[in-house]
Amino acid sequence: MKPSNLSFGLFVMSLAFTASSVTAQVLSDTEQLGKSIFFDKSLSIEQNQSCASCHGSEVGWTGPIQEINEQGSVYEGSISSQFGDRKPPSSAYATQSPIFHVDRKGLFVGGNFWDGRATGEKLGNPAADQAQGPFLNPVEQALPDSACVVYRVCDGGYGGPFKEVWGDDTCEITWPSDVETTCSTKGSTVNLSHADRAKSDSAYDQVALSIASYESSAEVNAFSSKYDLSYTGKVKLTQQERQGQALFRGKGKCHLCHISNGKGALFTDYTFDNLGTPKNPENPVYDINPDFVDPGLGGFLKQAGYDEEVYEAEWGKQKVPTLRNVDKRPYSEFVKAYGHNGYFKSLKSIVHFYNTRDVKPSCESFNIVDATEVVALEYDCWPNPEVTMNVNTNELGNLGLTSAEEDAIVTFMKTLSDGYVSTP
Numbered sequence: 001m002k003p004s005n006l007s008f009g010l011f012v013m014s015l016a017f018t019a020s021s022v023t024a025q026v027l028s029d030t031e032q033l034g035k036s037i038f039f040d041k042s043l044s045i046e047q048n049q050s051c052a053s054c055h056g057s058e059v060g061w062t063g064p065i066q067e068i069n070e071q072g073s074v075y076e077g078s079i080s081s082q083f084g085d086r087k088p089p090s091s092a093y094a095t096q097s098p099i100f101h102v103d104r105k106g107l108f109v110g111g112n113f114w115d116g117r118a119t120g121e122k123l124g125n126p127a128a129d130q131a132q133g134p135f136l137n138p139v140e141q142a143l144p145d146s147a148c149v150v151y152r153v154c155d156g157g158y159g160g161p162f163k164e165v166w167g168d169d170t171c172e173i174t175w176p177s178d179v180e181t182t183c184s185t186k187g188s189t190v191n192l193s194h195a196d197r198a199k200s201d202s203a204y205d206q207v208a209l210s211i212a213s214y215e216s217s218a219e220v221n222a223f224s225s226k227y228d229l230s231y232t233g234k235v236k237l238t239q240q241e242r243q244g245q246a247l248f249r250g251k252g253k254c255h256l257c258h259i260s261n262g263k264g265a266l267f268t269d270y271t272f273d274n275l276g277t278p279k280n281p282e283n284p285v286y287d288i289n290p291d292f293v294d295p296g297l298g299g300f301l302k303q304a305g306y307d308e309e310v311y312e313a314e315w316g317k318q319k320v321p322t323l324r325n326v327d328k329r330p331y332s333e334f335v336k337a338y339g340h341n342g343y344f345k346s347l348k349s350i351v352h353f354y355n356t357r358d359v360k361p362s363c364e365s366f367n368i369v370d371a372t373e374v375v376a377l378e379y380d381c382w383p384n385p386e387v388t389m390n391v392n393t394n395e396l397g398n399l400g401l402t403s404a405e406e407d408a409i410v411t412f413m414k415t416l417s418d419g420y421v422s423t424p
C-alpha cells in the first residue's frame, strides 16, 4: 500500500467505524464489505462512478438525478457521453429473484435485469451474477479488466476487511508495476501469471458475492414501509390507502403480476410481459441508433441460442419490477421515471396508461409521432407500443377505473416506501 493510499485507507476505516456504530447490529462483516464496494467510485475507469451513482437509496435504489429522470432516464457511464439504453431498476429486493428458469406453466421466470439475462446460474444468485456486469460494462463503470476491480478492492481502504471476510491469501496476487496505467486505459488487460489470474477471478466472484450480501441485507431489503407496518398492527392504512389496496388486488388487476400477498410481499412474480409501453423518444440510444427497439427477454433468449419460435413469443417482454419504494423520493416534487425506458414520469400517469391504453386514440392517428408523456397527456392519446408483438391485452388496457380510483391506487403505492416513520 502506498503512503497516499494508507492515509486514505485510514480515513475510510474511521468513517466505516463511525458508520458501524449506527449500523453494527444490522450489517454483518460481509454485508459491510459489500456496502463499501457498492459506494466506491474508484471502481470505475475515471474513478467517478459507483453502483450508487445509478442506484441511490434516497430514491429507492434507482436513478437519483431528476434531470435525467425527466428525459431519457438513461444514466451516463464513467466515460462521458457513453450511455446504455435502459432505466436503472431498483437494486433493492433484486436478490429475491429466483434463478432464471421456466415454470410449470411454461413461463420464463426470474433472473436480474429487465430482460433476465443475469440468470444466477454462475454464482447461485442472479444479483451476484448481475454485480459482475457494471464494473466492466463500457457504458457503465467501464474498467477494462475484472482484475482492476480486484486490484482496487485489495488496495483500497477496505482491503483489510476484504481479506478478513474471504481469507488472507485472496489478495496475494503479484501485480505488474504498470497496473494503475493499465486500469485507466480502455481495452487493456492486466498482465498476470496463470495462477494469479485464477486467484483474481475467484476474488472477483467474492466481490460480487459481497455486493449481493449487502443487497440482501436488512439495510437494503428493509421491509419497513407503512404497508409492512400495517401487518404488525402498529399502523393502520387510511381509508383511501385501503381502497387503493383493494383496487390493486381487484378491479385494477395489478396483483396478477405485482403479487401482493400480505407481509413480506415483493410486488412482483418475476415473470415477463409486454405492456405496450411506448418508446421513450428522449432515450439517448436514438442518437447512435435511430432504429433501436428494445427486444427485452426475447433479445436475451435469441442471444442465448433459443429457437426462433421460443424467442419470438417473448419479444418485447420486460421483467415485472418490484413496486417496493416505487414512490420513494427525497422531496415530493422530485421526478422519478417508470418503466424499462422511463417513459412514464409519475405514478398517476402509468396507472392512467394501464387504465386507458386501449380506450384512447393512438397519437399516431393525430399524426403525432414520438409523443413524450407530456405530449400524450396533452392530446389525450397514447403512442403505439415500442414493440407491437406480444402486447398483453388480457390484464390491462381498459380497466374502467375512475380518476378517483386511479388516485387511490397511487396512494396505496405510496405506502410501499421503506423507512416509514409514523407521525403521531
Ligand code: HEC
Pocket: 038, 049, 050, 051, 052, 053, 054, 055, 075, 076, 077, 078, 084, 086, 087, 088, 089, 090, 091, 092, 094, 111, 112, 113, 114, 115, 127, 130, 131, 132, 134, 135, 139, 140, 141, 211
Ligand atoms: C451507469 C448506471 C449504472 C451503474 C453504474 C450501475 N447500474 Fe445497476 N443497473 C443500471 C441499469 C440501466 C440496469 C438495467 C439494465 C438492463 O436491464 O439491461 C441496472 C440493473 C441492475 C440490477 C438488476 C435489478 C433487477 O431487478 O433486475 C441490479 C441488482 C443492479 N443494477 C446493481 C448494480 C450494482 C451492484 C452496480 C455496481 C457494481 C451497478 N448496478 C452499477 C444502471 C447502472
Ligand code: HEC
Pocket: 089, 090, 248, 252, 253, 254, 255, 256, 257, 258, 272, 273, 274, 275, 276, 277, 318, 319, 320, 321, 322, 323, 326, 337, 338, 339, 340, 341, 347, 350, 351, 354, 392, 395, 396, 409
Ligand atoms: C401483466 C402483468 C402486469 C400487470 C397486470 C400490471 N403490471 Fe405493472 N409492470 C409490469 C411490467 C412487465 C412492468 C415493466 C414494463 C416496462 O418496462 O415496459 C411494470 C411496471 C410497473 C411500474 C413501473 C415500476 C418501475 O420501477 O419502473 C409501476 C409503477 C407499475 N407497473 C404499477 C402497476 C399497477 C398500479 C398495476 C395495476 C393497475 C400494474 N402495474 C399492473 C407488469 C404488470
